[in-house]
Amino acid sequence: MLKVNINGVDFKNPVIAASGTFGFGSEYNEFYDVGILGGISSKGLTINPKEGNSGIRVFETPSGMMNSVGLQNPGIDKFINEELIKMKQFDTNIIANVGGGCIEDYEAAIERLRGTDIDMIELNISCPNVKSGGMAFGIKSEVAYEIVSKIKAIAHKPLMVKLSPNAEDIVDMATQCEKAGADSISLINTIKGLAIDPYKRKPIFDNVYAGLSGPAVKPIALRMVHEVSKAVSIPVIGLGGIVSGTDAIEFMMAGATAIQIGTVNFFNPNAGKEVVKQMEQFCMEQGIKDINEIIGIISISQDNKEYLEYTFKDRIINRIINCIEYYGINPNYESKNKVISIIEKNNIQDFIQIINILKIRDNLKGHTFDIIKNETHQNVLQRLEKSKIYISLSDEEGFGLSAAEAMAMGCVVIGYHGQGAKEYFKEEFSYRVEQGDVIDICKKVEEVIELIENRNEEYLSKVKKAREFILANYSKEQQEKSVVETWTDILTRL
Numbered sequence: 386m387l388k389v390n391i392n393g394v395d396f397k398n399p400v401i402a403a404s405g406t407f408g409f410g411s412e413y414n415e416f417y418d419v420g421i422l423g424g425i426s427s428k429g430l431t432i433n434p435k436e437g438n439s440g441i442r443v444f445e446t447p448s449g450m451m452n453s454v455g456l457q458n459p460g461i462d463k464f465i466n467e468e469l470i471k472m473k474q475f476d477t478n479i480i481a482n483v484g485g486g487c488i489e490d491y492e493a494a495i496e497r498l499r500g501t502d503i504d505m506i507e508l509n510i511s512c513p514n515v516k517s518g519g520m521a522f523g524i525k526s527e528v529a530y531e532i533v534s535k536i537k538a539i540a541h542k543p544l545m546v547k548l549s550p551n552a553e554d555i556v557d558m559a560t561q562c563e564k565a566g567a568d569s570i571s572l573i574n575t576i577k578g579l580a581i582d583p584y585k586r587k588p589i590f591d592n593v594y595a596g597l598s599g600p601a602v603k604p605i606a607l608r609m610v611h612e613v614s615k616a617v618s619i620p621v622i623g624l625g626g627i628v629s630g631t632d633a634i635e636f637m638m639a640g641a642t643a644i645q646i647g648t649v650n651f652f653n654p655n656a657g658k659e660v661v662k663q664m665e666q667f668c669m670e671q672g673i674k675d676i677n678e679i680i681g682i683i684s685i686s687q688d689n690k691e692y693l694e695y696t697f698k699d700r701i702i703n704r705i706i707n708c709i710e711y712y713g714i715n716p717n718y719e720s721k722n723k724v725i726s727i728i729e730k731n732n733i734q735d736f737i738q739i740i741n742i743l744k745i746r747d748n749l750k751g752h753t754f755d756i757i758k759n760e761t762h763q764n765v766l767q768r769l770e771k772s773k774i775y776i777s778l779s780d781e782e783g784f785g786l787s788a789a790e791a792m793a794m795g796c797v798v799i800g801y802h803g804q805g806a807k808e809y810f811k812e813e814f815s816y817r818v819e820q821g822d823v824i825d826i827c828k829k830v831e832e833v834i835e836l837i838e839n840r841n842e843e844y845l846s847k848v849k850k851a852r853e854f855i856l857a858n859y860s861k862e863q864q865e866k867s868v869v870e871t872w873t874d875i876l877t878r879l
Contacts, residue, residue: 386668387661387676389423389643391620392543392568394504396423396478396643399676400633400661403624403647404429404482404507404547405454409468410475413650417658423643424478426507427464431484432493434460440591444580449599449626450648451580453590456484456512461497469501478504480545484512488532492539499541506542508533508567511549511574523549523574526561526759537566545622548572550602550609553761559613559621560730561759570613571622571645573606599648600626607639614640614681615783628656630663640681683871686784686805703871707784708864709793709855712763716770716795716852718845723751723837725830726772726796728765728787729758735778738823739830748831750838769794774833776826779803785810789859792851797844799829809858814851 387398402410402419404426410419419425437457444451459468464481472479481503485491491508498506510523510532522532529546537544544566550573552558559570575596580589589595606625614621623641627633628649636644649656668676684690684704694702727736740754755772757765765787769775775791777800785806788798792809801820802810810817816829836844 386674387423387664389677391622391642392505392545394478394543397421398423398661398664399637399641399643400657400664401426401478401480401622401643401645402650402657403645404480404509405452406647406650409464409472411471413654413657414475416654418475419657420476421661422477422657424480424504425472425475426480426482426645427468427472428458429456429482429484429509429512430458430461430464430494431456431486432461432490432497434458434463438590438592441589444589444595446578446580446597446599447601449597449601450651451578451590451595451597452575453592453595455592461494465497465501469503473502480505480507482507482509482547484509486512488535491532491536495536495539499539503542505545505569506536506540507545507547507571508536509547509574511547511551521549521551523547523552523558525553526557529558530561530565533562533565533567543568545569545571547574548613549574550576550605550625555609556612556616556762557759559617563617563619567619569620569622569642570617571624572613573602573609573625576602576605598625600628602626603632607635610636610641611639611683611685615685627660628653630660630665630667633660633664634667634679637676637680638683640683642677642680684783687808688804689783703874704867705871706863706867707786707789707859708861709786709789709859710762710861711766711790711793711856714766714770714794718795718848721773721795722771723753724755724772725749725752725774725776726755726757726769726791727776727778729756730778732778732780732801735821735823735826739776739826742823742827743830746827746831748834750834752834766790766794769796772796773837774799774830776800776830777803777806779806780820781805789855792848793855795848795852797833797847798851799833800826809854811854814847814854 389396389399400422401424410425413419435456438453438455442454483494511521546562546567575598577594578597603626610623620642622643623636624645627646633644685707690702690704769791775796775798777788779785781804783805785803788806791798799816818825
């Protein structure tokens with residue numbers, strides 16, 4: 386019922402003890418048989434032993450906790466020679482969580498793990514990069530790409546990359562890690578926070594900032610898992626504030642293949658056993674014979690919903706509206722530049738052909754191309770705000786967020802709908818093209834340029850209608866309404 390497979394590794398259930406919260410398992414084995422868990426992620430391991438940070442290391446907050454432990458661990462050699470031997474007696478999957486202060490540290494640790502009897506490697510890229518002034522590897526996508534590429538080349542086991550919620554763009558971070566060779570993604574790590582002692586008039590922690598975790602971060606973690614799972618094709622492991630089987634089910638409905646439990650272990654040492662039991666109970670009550678049936682069952686587009694309803698004809702599928710975050714940007718249609726924007730992510734060959742054809746034909750009338758890649762979400766929107774045309778080259782995907790965002794930024798959108806965007810890729814304000822028809826895209830780009838050059842009202846009418854439609858149908862209010870309706874429906878049926 387609860388069996389899942391991650392990168393060819395079978396897990397008896399989706400419940401994994403998160404790194405840094407479970408030691409190496411022996412302490413919790415005194416409360417229950419930890420072998421009932423799907424897996425255990427070890428303490429964060431570094432090439433050399435670490436004592437951890439000075440001062441207060443753990444501080445309780447409302448519905449959560451903060452920690453500044455600092456990767457205290459016995460070092461990779463002691464793990465291999467002592468702790469791993471004991472962990473293998475638990476009859477569960479062993480995931481080695483690896484950290485480091487520079488790429489060389491990571492590489493050395495991974496090399497030491499070669500030939501050991503671990504099942505997977507979890508790469509913690511939230512560690513501070515000492516060669517870059519302490520900025521974490523997991524903040525900038527290009528840095529993460531570099532380290533994941535290098536580690537994948539020497540990893541002898543499936544490579545799971547643990548993402549930081551403090552990344553500039555969590556979705557781009559995930560897609561870049563996938564491109565670099567990551568076999569799976571786990572998220573989220575702790576959120577950077579601050580606690581102050583008002584009586585001593587100074588920060589609680591010696592390092593000033595610390596990592597926030599626990600139930601308080603769950604809505605953020607759930608949102609990020611949902612966003613990432615529909616952007617990548619590799620398994621996603623969700624964590625962040627999970628304290629019950631129902632919490633775990635939510636993460637799987639959002640798109641996670643498995644989940645990790647962390648902070649809950651500190652205040653409920655039996656949490657692992659209880660979460661497994663509660664998930665089993667949920668499945669039995671709901672008539673779910675295989676937990677994999679619910680992975681990503683929360684749909685984000687009408688097309689996706691119809692697909693799931695047809696495939697799982699005996700399941701109730703709910704849709705949660707995708708919210709377009711546009712940061713209050715109100716584009717000025719008259720001051721836009723003669724720019725055609727393309728996001729360099731999908732269908733690279735089509736992308737190259739379109740640009741070359743349009744340049745050869747020389748009918749661009751002064752319009753230039755803005756090729757967007759490796760940018761933060763807000764920067765992408767700011768560039769779209771200045772563009773008149775957006776070319777969508779999406780493959781099949783759950784929703785097609787970039788095209789909707791381009792419409793919200795006042796662009797005429799031309800291109801592929803990628804299935805998920807069919808519902809808003811409407812004839813009255815966009816130009817839909819059959820998948821792979823680069824010639825038709827080029828024709829429509831030239832057609833729109835003519836409208837722009839002739840100051841045709843049709844152009845302004847299209848962009849205004851598109852923006853109005855997007856903001857009306859994919860607002861935060863619409864998303865909140867669909868979330869409430871979904872959970873009301875689920876709770877009614879419990």
